[in-house]
Amino acid sequence: MVTKNMNDKIYDISIIGGGPAGMFATYYAGLRNLKVALIESLPKLGGQPETLYAQKHIYDVAALPKISGTNLTDQLTKQLEITSFDKYLSTSVSSIEENKKKNLWELTTSKGTIRSKAIIIAIGNGAFKPRKLTFDYDETLENNNLSYFVNNIEDFRGKDVIVAGGGDSAVDWAIDLDKVTNHTSLIHRRNKYRAMESSVQKLNDSDVEQLNPYIIKGINYNPNNHEKIDVTLKLIKSDELKTITADKLLVNYGFVSDSRILKDWNIDLNGPFIPVSREMETNLPNVFAIGDIVTYPGKLQLIATAFAEGPIAVTKALRNLYPDKDYFEHSTSIFEK
DSSP: OOOSOGGGOEEEEEEEOOSHHHHHHHHHHHHTTOOEEEEOSSSSSOHHHHHTOTTSEEOOSTTOSOEEHHHHHHHHHHHHTTSOOEEEOSOOEEEEEEETTTTEEEEEETTEEEEEEEEEEOOTTSEEEEOOOSSOOOGGGGGTTEESSOSOGGGGTTOEEEEEOOSHHHHHHHHHHTTTSSEEEEEOSSSSOSSOHHHHHHHHHSSOEEETTEEEEEEEEETTEEEEEEEEEEETTSOOEEEEEESEEEEOOOEEEEOTHHHHTTOOOBTTBEEOOTTOBOSSTTEEEOGGGEEOTTOOOOHHHHHHHHHHHHHHHHHHHOTTSOOOOOHHHHHHO
């Protein structure tokens, strides 16, 4: 559920970051009957496993011998459906300010102000933004023809699709999209890909048309059919140009992460990381941090570790906000209630 007016609510906890750590912390906070806001700068949940390792296998999740980034996101999403929370996608947090009179935190975001009694920071290695095309283009193309993410593979079914990029994500998506598209092309500026050897072999065995070494120089609506696009390519170290007409262009040039904004939030840092107590507390009152962004003695950069840190932070916040409530219950007891 997405709140239409952010100022209508005061949340118990606002969780910044919609990766695995933030998603599971949201789920657990919902189990404890807390009012929760989940804030994600990208247009979809899943964080690094979903955006960078969609088809790669993850091996450090308990009870699962292996699971892909996309499947992990799907399972966490299904888990979230059990609880009630407000979700804010494509929403970046620019500042957090303590309102001492009201004993609240006010989060200034790209879509308004969110008020919350506590905050959990779960931004991984920093806020993620896709690397976009470097030349000017009609931004209305992003409404339908130009994508930096695959939100729903069915959007590409039966289409002529161009994928741009040479890393794991681009190669994996080209292979998967080719199963549903009319035709798939993959553009890369080099003859050699940066993807895993096994993925490159699958690519070579597929029907994906490989256009190497080319770069994209322009993208425009097709003059005869505005539902299609013309993508202009330039051959590396040559003046040769060619134009391909397609329905969709998926750009996978990677992502840029940035944790520098934490300095503006007056949060103590140890290098790029947030030092926390054993209860995931930062130096700010009722502001916690979990996942890859935190450091403490013995910290391991594992999803399994992040999954444990979320309930610890939520429980400490619950004890601080509502000291008269029982602060620990087994999940079986919660569900029975």
